[in-house]
Amino acid sequence: MTRASALSVKQISKHYQDGSRQINVISDLSFNVAAGESLSVMGPSGSGKSTLLNLLAGLLELDSGDITLALKDESFSYRTANERSRTMLRRQHIGYVYQFFNLVPTLTVLENVRLPARLNNRRDLERHASTLLGEFGLSDRLNDFPDRLSGGEQQRVAVARALLLKPPLLLADEPTGNLDAENSSHVADLLFSSCREQNISLVLATHSNEVAAMADTQLQLDRQSP
Numbered sequence: 001m002t003r004a005s006a007l008s009v010k011q012i013s014k015h016y017q018d019g020s021r022q023i024n025v026i027s028d029l030s031f032n033v034a035a036g037e038s039l040s041v042m043g044p045s046g047s048g049k050s051t052l053l054n055l056l057a058g059l060l061e062l063d064s065g066d067i068t069l070a071l072k073d074e075s076f077s078y079r080t081a082n083e084r085s086r087t088m089l090r091r092q093h094i095g096y097v098y099q100f101f102n103l104v105p106t107l108t109v110l111e112n113v114r115l116p117a118r119l120n121n122r123r124d125l126e127r128h129a130s131t132l133l134g135e136f137g138l139s140d141r142l143n144d145f146p147d148r149l150s151g152g153e154q155q156r157v158a159v160a161r162a163l164l165l166k167p168p169l170l171l172a173d174e175p176t177g178n179l180d181a182e183n184s185s186h187v188a189d190l191l192f193s194s195c196r197e198q199n200i201s202l203v204l205a206t207h208s209n210e211v212a213a214m215a216d217t218q219l220q221l222d223r224q225s226p
């Protein structure tokens with residue numbers, strides 16, 4: 001049985017204007033990711049990996065083409081959405097993991113992971129935060145502040161936070177780029193297995209061939225010619 005695409009990217013393009021120079025970062029790119037499946041995005045620095053993820057997050061506006069994300073009872077089209085509805089989409093339906101963890105330094109580990117539930121008035125999911133942290137081997141770190149944790153531990157907290165709302169889409173921008181080999185494979189395992197088990201589509205940018213090979217599909221971006 002082929003699964004319906006949860007995420008559908010159709011002929012999208014994105015450029016930046018640098019003075020008089022136009023930089024075409026994404027040109028006529030199309031792909032689909034089914035629910036519970038994963039796509040890794042590879043390419044040299046400057047090839048547009050972060051730009052693509054920011055488009056998928058609704059942080060940047062498309063020049064042309066469209067992205068659609070299947071939600072419970074509707075299909076969200078990025079092209080026709082205004083900035084406010086893209087912000088709501090991101091807050092409610094998209095998890096994001098960054099290279100440098102981006103935890104809130106003044107909140108404890110548990111408070112960081114609960115944050116998406118608080119912001120969305122989902123008190124029902126607040127208890128889920130400590131369950132997730134337990135599953136990720138962090139049950140004895142709940143009340144610590146992020147700066148007490150190793151990089152690998154901080155990234156596991158960030159993955160738990162991104163998963164809390166069980167979003168249909170999880171984006172990860174070089175999530176293992178700042179970790180040693182052992183922590184890198186631990187974090188990658190958590191990301192891929194959690195998304196698969198919870199039917200979350202995962203799009204992950206990485207420089208690591210090993211991590212990229214864990215995805216169902218690989219996408220290679222090239223440095224754009226000036």
Ligand SMILES: Nc1ncnc2c1ncn2[C@@H]1O[C@H](COP(=O)(O)OP(=O)(O)O)[C@@H](O)[C@H]1O
Pocket residue numbers: 016017018023025043044045046047048049050051052
């Ligand atoms: N806000 C911006 N304004 C102008 N150029 C940008 C901007 N953001 C990124 N770029 C350029 O777009 C290209 C792709 O960048 P990026 O998406 O960050 O690539 P990657 O994540 O693969 O390193 C690079 O040439 C970068 O310099």
Ligand SMILES: [Mg+2]
Pocket residue numbers: 049050051173
């Ligand atoms: Mg980048």
